[in-house]
Amino acid sequence: xxxxxxxxxxxxxxxxxxxxxxxxxxxxxxxxxxxxxxxxxxxxxxxxxxxxxxxxxxxxxxxxxxxxxxxxxxxxxxxxxxxxxxxxxxxxxxxxxxxxxxxxxxxxxxxxxxxxxxxxxxxxxxxxxxxxxxxxxxxxxxxxxxxxxxxxxxxxxxxxxxxxxxxxxxxxxxxxxxxxxxxxxxxxxxxxxxxxxxxxxxxxxxxxxxxxxxxxxxxxxxxxxxxxxxxxxxxxxxxxxxxxxxxxxxxxxxxxxxxxxxxxxxxxxxxxxxxxxxxxxxxxxxxxxxxxxxxxxxxxxxxxxxxxxxxxxxxxxxxxxxxxxxxxxxxxxxxxxxxxxxxxxxxxxxxxxxxxxxxxxxxxxxxxxxxxxxxxxxxxxxxxxxxxxxxxxxxxxxxxxxxxxxxxxxxxxxxxxxxxxxxxxxxxxxxxxxxxxxxxxxxxxxxxxxxxxxxxxx
Amino acid sequence: xxxxxxxxxxxxxxxxxxxxxxxxxxxxxxxxxxxxxxxxxxxxxxxxxxxxxxxxxxxxxxxxxxxxxxxxxxxxxxxxxxxxxxxxxxxxxxxxxxxxxxxxxxxxxxxxxxxxxxxxxxxxxxxxxxxxxxxxxxxxxxxxxxxxxxxxxxxxxxxxxxxxxxxxxxxxxxxxxxxxxxxxxxxxxxxxxxxxxxxxxxxxxxxxxxxxxxxxxxxxxxxxxxxxxxxxxxxxxxxxxxxxxxxxxxxxxxxxxxxxxxxxxxxxxxxxxxxxxxxxxxxxxxxxxxxxxxxxxxxxxxxxxxxxxxxxxxxxxxxxxxxxxxxxxxxxxxxxxxxxxxxxxxxxxxxxxxxxxxxxxxxxxxxxxxxxxxxxxxxxxxxxxxxxxxxxxxxxxxxxxxxxxxxxxxxxxxxxxxxxxxxxxxxxxxxxxxxxxxxxxxxxxxxxxxxxxxxxxxxxxxxx
Numbered sequence: 001x002x003x004x005x006x007x008x009x010x011x012x013x014x015x016x017x018x019x020x021x022x023x024x025x026x027x028x029x030x031x032x033x034x035x036x037x038x039x040x041x042x043x044x045x046x047x048x049x050x051x052x053x054x055x056x057x058x059x060x061x062x063x064x065x066x067x068x069x070x071x072x073x074x075x076x077x078x079x080x081x082x083x084x085x086x087x088x089x090x091x092x093x094x095x096x097x098x099x100x101x102x103x104x105x106x107x108x109x110x111x112x113x114x115x116x117x118x119x120x121x122x123x124x125x126x127x128x129x130x131x132x133x134x135x136x137x138x139x140x141x142x143x144x145x146x147x148x149x150x151x152x153x154x155x156x157x158x159x160x161x162x163x164x165x166x167x168x169x170x171x172x173x174x175x176x177x178x179x180x181x182x183x184x185x186x187x188x189x190x191x192x193x194x195x196x197x198x199x200x201x202x203x204x205x206x207x208x209x210x211x212x213x214x215x216x217x218x219x220x221x222x223x224x225x226x227x228x229x230x231x232x233x234x235x236x237x238x239x240x241x242x243x244x245x246x247x248x249x250x251x252x253x254x255x256x257x258x259x260x261x262x263x264x265x266x267x268x269x270x271x272x273x274x275x276x277x278x279x280x281x282x283x284x285x286x287x288x289x290x291x292x293x294x295x296x297x298x299x300x301x302x303x304x305x306x307x308x309x310x311x312x313x314x315x316x317x318x319x320x321x322x323x324x325x326x327x328x329x330x331x332x333x334x335x336x337x338x339x340x341x342x343x344x345x346x347x348x349x350x351x352x353x354x355x356x357x358x359x360x361x362x363x364x365x366x367x368x369x370x371x372x373x374x375x376x377x378x379x380x381x382x383x384x385x386x387x388x389x390x391x392x393x394x395x396x397x398x399x400x401x402x403x404x405x406x407x408x409x410x411x412x413x414x415x416x417x418x419x420x421x422x423x424x425x426x427x428x429x430x431x432x433x434x435x436x437x438x439x440x441x442x443x444x445x446x447x448x449x450x451x452x453x454x455x456x457x458x
Numbered sequence: 459x460x461x462x463x464x465x466x467x468x469x470x471x472x473x474x475x476x477x478x479x480x481x482x483x484x485x486x487x488x489x490x491x492x493x494x495x496x497x498x499x500x501x502x503x504x505x506x507x508x509x510x511x512x513x514x515x516x517x518x519x520x521x522x523x524x525x526x527x528x529x530x531x532x533x534x535x536x537x538x539x540x541x542x543x544x545x546x547x548x549x550x551x552x553x554x555x556x557x558x559x560x561x562x563x564x565x566x567x568x569x570x571x572x573x574x575x576x577x578x579x580x581x582x583x584x585x586x587x588x589x590x591x592x593x594x595x596x597x598x599x600x601x602x603x604x605x606x607x608x609x610x611x612x613x614x615x616x617x618x619x620x621x622x623x624x625x626x627x628x629x630x631x632x633x634x635x636x637x638x639x640x641x642x643x644x645x646x647x648x649x650x651x652x653x654x655x656x657x658x659x660x661x662x663x664x665x666x667x668x669x670x671x672x673x674x675x676x677x678x679x680x681x682x683x684x685x686x687x688x689x690x691x692x693x694x695x696x697x698x699x700x701x702x703x704x705x706x707x708x709x710x711x712x713x714x715x716x717x718x719x720x721x722x723x724x725x726x727x728x729x730x731x732x733x734x735x736x737x738x739x740x741x742x743x744x745x746x747x748x749x750x751x752x753x754x755x756x757x758x759x760x761x762x763x764x765x766x767x768x769x770x771x772x773x774x775x776x777x778x779x780x781x782x783x784x785x786x787x788x789x790x791x792x793x794x795x796x797x798x799x800x801x802x803x804x805x806x807x808x809x810x811x812x813x814x815x816x817x818x819x820x821x822x823x824x825x826x827x828x829x830x831x832x833x834x835x836x837x838x839x840x841x842x843x844x845x846x847x848x849x850x851x852x853x854x855x856x857x858x859x860x861x862x863x864x865x866x867x868x869x870x871x872x873x874x875x876x877x878x879x880x881x882x883x884x885x886x887x888x889x890x891x892x893x894x895x896x897x898x899x900x901x902x903x904x905x906x907x908x909x910x911x912x913x914x915x916x917x918x919x920x921x922x
Binding site: 033035036037038040076077080081083084085086087088107108109136139140142143144146147149150151152253254255256257258289291292300301302303304305306307308327328329332358359362363364365366367368369370371372373374375376377 | 510
């Protein structure tokens with residue numbers, strides 16, 4: 001049974017989108033959608049943590065976060081008032097998930113789009129990084145880091161990324177104390193220098209979708225951003241490949257009713273790789289959904305050990321880890337980890353069934369369409385396709401690209417990237433003795449045999 | 459105002475030339491592009507809103523049953539029942555390989571179900587040529603759930619882990635404790651997830667009884683939002699829901715009323731951690747109360763954006779890491795809440811007294827016209843942004859149905875647009891009284907024993 005045909009978009013994206021690339025390298029794409037009087041902007045520029053010194057990665061997220069905290073002309077609160085009084089929003093963020101890019105996100109009613117573009121250009125071109133705002137942000141961020149230390153998910157994520165990736169790697173995450181020390185010592189001139197060196201039109205991409213006139217938006221963007229420096233080129237230095245470091249770690253946190261468990265290993269799958277779709281389809285069958293994927297059916301639906309279990313590849317410009325994450329009450333951890341590993345082993349050995357592949361294909365094509373049902377969803381999809389070098393045509397070709405994936409491709413890609421015997425397993429929660437106890441025994445040690453169980457699966 | 463906000467020009471395109479509607483339905487009314495119909499055979503309320511922004515549609519069914527309808531010993535039953543609705547019905551059964559989730563996932567649907575104080579809702583956003591699958595599933599759920607004990611047993615522990623995850627969150631712990639303290643008689647006292655031992659102890663028979671009392675077409679609203687033709691949609695709805703009988707017995711009403719609070723209440727939760735939280739909540743009104751729009755505007759004035767009063771007073775002054783203001787809108791009178799994680803090194807007293815003084819300032823001096831205008835614009839924009847996607851409209855409409863009726867959703871922008879600074883000051887004076895206040899503190903507990911002192915939990919590495 002193959003996928004039922006889905007209705008086609010009336011106008012292909014390649015025809016509906018208007019595009020302009022300026023001499024300084026800035027690239028703009030606009031799609032008119034007049035159904036609702038709103039506009040969404042999604043974009044990026046290459047100024048993420050990858051480009052900051054390894055021991056000062058947070059300069060990137062700090063710089064992005066401070067852009068709108070004051071400009072040559074206006075204070076933070078004046079800028080915020082301009083946007084908030086119209087129900088508009090604008091954000092810049094550089095997260096650890098994608099070490100390359102700074103994400104740009106904005107939205108407003110379409111009647112306010114010119115003001116939104118004014119503010120966007122003002123904060124991109126003339127940020128002032130006022131010292132008093134920096135000091136407030138340092139104090140707040142130290143608190144935020146401390147708050148994260150109370151979260152089992154954040155602690156498990158930090159521990160697993162430290163265990164897998166060496167200290168200079170962009171996916172390595174420093175300890176809370178190291179991060180606090182870095183935040184407290186961050187100087188204004190470091191932000192200014194990072195901004196001067198990394199921010200420019202050469203890597204700027206902005207996608208505008210909504211109730212607008214495309215010609216007017218393109219002209220407006222050119223008028224506002226055409227004079228900006230080009231800045232650095234689009235090059236993306238690749239960190240050296242990392243080998244798996246199998247092992248286990250338990251982070252003891254008292255008073256936590258639920259524990260977080262992450263099983264991860266470096267997978268090196270990049271978004272633009274031909275392996276991406278086969279790998280993602282295979283993973284969907286194994287663990288993308290808590291309700292319907294193999295891991296969800298076994299560990300949640302059948303055994304009732306978790307509320308949520310998900311697996312996925314981190315695939316951006318850089319190939320990140322493959323990770324399975326789940327929450328359990330502490331006493332259920334060993335059973336849940338054993339069941340998880342058993343399912344991954346079985347999947348790796350047998351591969352997808354023909355029905356799983358068919359279902360995943362219709363699911364991905366259908367979900368793709370459902371996600372394109374809003375201005376924000378369309379803007380994000382266009383932004384991603386261009387940012388990762390796939391091109392706008394990718395959006396039109398996506399259904400046939402998915403349809404073309406064979407079982408052999410999917411099984412082989414997954415087997416190449418994921419080895420069930422090479423996971424790093426980290427748990428964070430109330431394990432071991434009384435609160436404050438500093439020692440715990442991990443019952444999922446490799447000697448325990450849970451890695452190699454081959455008993456039949458119900 | 460209303461027409462500009464709620465009648466995007468293409469909403470009704472084509473509906474007037476559509477084929478004749480089935481006899482099975484009676485037309486009730488139309489407002490803001492939403493058309494209400496009633497299925498004559500069983501009283502099912504049906505709402506249709508055409509939105510052709512993309513070839514997708516959201517189908518949702520809201521049942522007028524939530525944790526508000528539960529009592530001692532079976533708290534959490536509504537939510538547990540919602541989970542079991544994914545396990546098996548006569549037509550969609552995991553044991554036959556036709557689980558609801560598997561069928562929907564294969565379509566690429568975005569779907570889920572949620573339970574809250576006043577309602578339970580089920581929804582699926584599907585490609586528009588697969589609308590009928592969503593209707594079949596929801597019709598099957600309405601009276602065909604199998605509710606086997608063999609499904610409840612493993613699902614109970616799934617739900618218990620959901621409860622445990624909530625217990626990890628200071629915000630969730632505080633809000634549960636706030637409602638438990640502010641409400642003693644009304645069932646808003648207990649959280650929707652339920653008390654732990656009720657989740658563990660409730661029997662399958664009790665869940666079945668609950669299902670048989672509340673899951674009927676005359677206690678539900680079905681809504682379809684998106685890319686469809688009205689006559690076709692009504693024909694499908696009749697085909698799948700028309701033969702389901704209305705309930706034999708009337709749906710029981712909740713009659714418990716929380717008496718006025720006669721003095722400030724306080725509670726403290728101490729757990730290991732590094733960051734304290736403060737929560738202040740005042741007893742207010744039901745969603746349908748005429749004061750609700752002014753309280754909503756005040757919520758924005760105090761809590762939305764960097765320029766909101768409490769953000770300026772707490773975050774800009776480095777007292778708190780963030781601040782969340784919630785003017786709860788529920789079927790019965792609820793709360794106006796302020797939650798803030800306290801910046802380490804700052805005393806919780808400093809945050810509590812600053813919130814109280816900002817509230818006192820609103821009561822004594824009121825707010826400015828400019829603040830009210832900004833808040834009204836923000837709320838107007840939120841309503842318009844909702845229309846960007848079918849599932850957001852469905853979500854907002856579901857909440858309106860749960861606490862009032864769908865007309866309230868249609869009227870809401872107008873109600874908000876009429877709020878003045880005087881209204882805000884009046885409602886502030888009426889509700890922000892110390893006698894109606896509940897204050898909650900979440901305090902980091904110092905670790906005792908031989909291990910290292912907080913705030914440095916320990917990592918232990920074992921294995922290869």
